[in-house]
Amino acid sequence: MTVSLEQLRRCHVAVDLGAARTRVFVKGVGLVVDEPSVAAVNTRTGALIAVGELAEKMTGRTPGYIRVARPVSGGTVVDIDMAQRMLRHLLGEKLRRQLRRKPRLRAAASTPHDSDPLAQRATVETLVGLGARRVELVDTLIAAAVGCGLPVEQPSATMIMVCGAATTQIAVLSLGSIVTATRIPIGGNAIDHAVIQHLRHRHELMLPSQSVRPLQVALHGNGLTSQGPEVTEIHGRDVATGLARSVRVDTAAVREAIHTPLTSVLDGIGRVLRDCPPDLVADLVDRGIMMVGGSALLPGLDQMLHNATGMTVTIAERPDTCTVQGLGAMLEGRIQPLDLESLATAD
Template identity: 70%
Template structure:
């Protein structure tokens, strides 16, 4: 993938096509798009009915002839045509006209660490279909580290954990490159599934995926007080009627512990592959959490307890990757020049 900052400075747009949300950063304009990666189509006519937040609200509430699709899975574009239609609608006519007047328009896109060539090709074809003449590929880990303000270009260890919807990426960076990295197939969707299964097995209540998010906010204790129980509304498994139950928050925390343990295993695998000097740096600097699922209840204290390292969550974890990529195309990142020495 692209590591040359000189090539990135020639790009006019930075795009992060995630499984949960799509974000577009335009040079000299900032973040212009931050919408869910969801589209609603009419299966009879093939017409695109809604995209982004409007389409996400329709999920689970549509008649048979309307289908809500997600063209990105685990950071990989699985439906190129639908991804192009979604981006074309989100970007807007004005911005597309600006790009059309620039025949040499370049775009930079974030991809998960270790993406297969087929996934890279899908991302390139998606953006070239919008008019990009050249597409630069950047690791999400590097872009997120830059967006968090970490000194990735220095000869010091920085560890970042990017928690996405489908996967969690863990990496240690030094001198602007990835020293060791690991991708864990556990993310926010797995946490949602664990909560849904807990309610189904222990309370005989069926809950929609979107309804889990408020429950997680309550578990996180955002108001400073974590309640002992939470009232949850859903559908009874047996009768099919609407029903409300009071859920013990501690039991829900225990239910999401199992998928969170996989993230700890990935962090341990990365640390074991790092040189001792870099691990010693991490003991002082700590670990930074980024990504849309970085605010999962219990994740930060669990990592701290398992590693005995300071754990910090980025100020804006959900937009770290696209803002870091935007800083690269704006030329705000200065690499550490290492000139070769003559013998």
Template identity: 75%
Template sequence: MTISAGLEQLRRCHVAVDLGATRTRVYVKGTGLVVDQPSAAAVNTRTGALIAVGELAEQMTGRTPGYIRVVRPVSGGTVVDIEVGRRMLRALLGEKVRRALRRKPRLRAAVCVPHDADPLAMRAATETLLGLGARRVELVDTLIAAAVGCGLPVERAEATMILACGAASTQIAVLSLGAVVTADRVPVGGDAIDHAIVQHLRQRHELVLASQSVRPLHLALSGDGPAAGAAVAEIQGTDVTTGLPRLVRVDTAAVREAVRMPLTSVLDGIGRVLRDCPPDLVADLADQGVMLVGGSALLPGLDRTLHNATGMPVRIAERPDVCAVLGLGALLEGKVRPMVLDPLAG
């Protein structure tokens, strides 16, 4: 979609939803961001009852008995389990917010979808929101919503490049005049980076990490927190041979090298986008640079790697994880106006 084409319909919407593989976020018009929780639901497989959603369900991952299953109804930006997605969304909103939304005479909703989403993915997103009680659902390109959310001047006649770094994939696009000029999607995201770190530690240190143990290593690599800039980080894991807990000292330089390998696919995707982009817009990008958004935009070394490979300035959005839903909220609130050309004097 382009901004100008769907702006009037979006202003009539009451609620905006960003269904991500990692987190689900909901923005209510006039209220703001009301939900920012993991996209997870714990289900009792014997009775079909929903036990927990969001943070609580996330904490249950890998710790439940056999009859309780933690389900992730969204994968790669696409709803893969509509029924669980509906139930999860209703539970995350809570009775108070749902009651307020039911008061709307004709509830309209907007939802982010990936740029290259196929008709089945669009239908799944629509069906999920209709289950929330919406009478009409507007689909918005995630790239455009994220660009609006991080303050890029997408409605102007100048190029802006955005990298939406998700858990399962990275979307790369050049925008101008409120529309996507050229885009590409690379099947490398935060999960692939985490997998590279886990494999490195398994092969080099014979250590198996718990699912939550990669995050402290991210802090050591990115230069934030108490381990900022440290050459060595201490990581707790399970010994591959004995199965006993073990603490190892990890060389962060070696981990950075392991992380750099999956990023090659992202660099190739940037090259394809630039080759397909008109020369005049590429010239704009030399000054404007690249904006990183998405939950994985803060991956260690990502901005430095992109800058070294492209020579363009690379910036990380102020709140990269919520850019898409905040941009969608700005469109609902009418804060974005397309460029209007004055008629030629005749």
């Protein structure tokens, strides 16, 4: 999956197919699509009813003949045909017409670190089905690091943590490449699920998970930190009676439930640091960890990681769009690699 910056500069469009949201960047225009990766289909006729925000609002509220599909899971396309139909409608007829005018349309796409060839092929086939003649694949970790402004091309360590809906990816980068990295199947969805299960078992309460993020309902103020409110009132449905009910929840117990899935993330950070050369680890003492991805905005997560590792933890300015903005920066030639060839010719 090695691709040069020269190849990326020839691309016209960049796509970030995430489990939670799909984003499209058009060269010279900017970010044109930022919508949930959701499509609603009429199972009787096969017709596409809605995509994006509207389709996500339908989740859990549809009659039997309407299916809400998520064609992307964990950054991997699991339903190529549905992903193509979703992208086609998200782009719109006007933008698709503009892209079709390109004589040899080239596209760039981000793929999760260490993704298997089948997952990469599914991403390529999705974009080829939309008219791309060639598709370049870029590691999500490198794209996200470029998008949040890290000096990845320099001979010094930068550590990035991409917090997605389905996975968390952690890496140490230097000289524009990944030195060591890991991918953990724990993301924002697993954290939400931990909160839902806690409230179900402890309080016999079911949350309306699709109307609001359960975590944002359960935790406000300082979130995961102990300085947050001691008790929070939650509204939901009683498991036994099915009636609406409100309960007062101890947020310390909710924090404990959330820490269980996050233990795997802390283990992943430890593995990456153990596999990293000592000189680069020394660089990270000053630089710390950069967090990107939609789940990086989880209240108090940065403080929890700081307490566990002792390292500075910083959240990117726009963590949710860093990956696609990084792809866009590479498409538009805003990133220049460190020139090593000139040093070699001088010897």
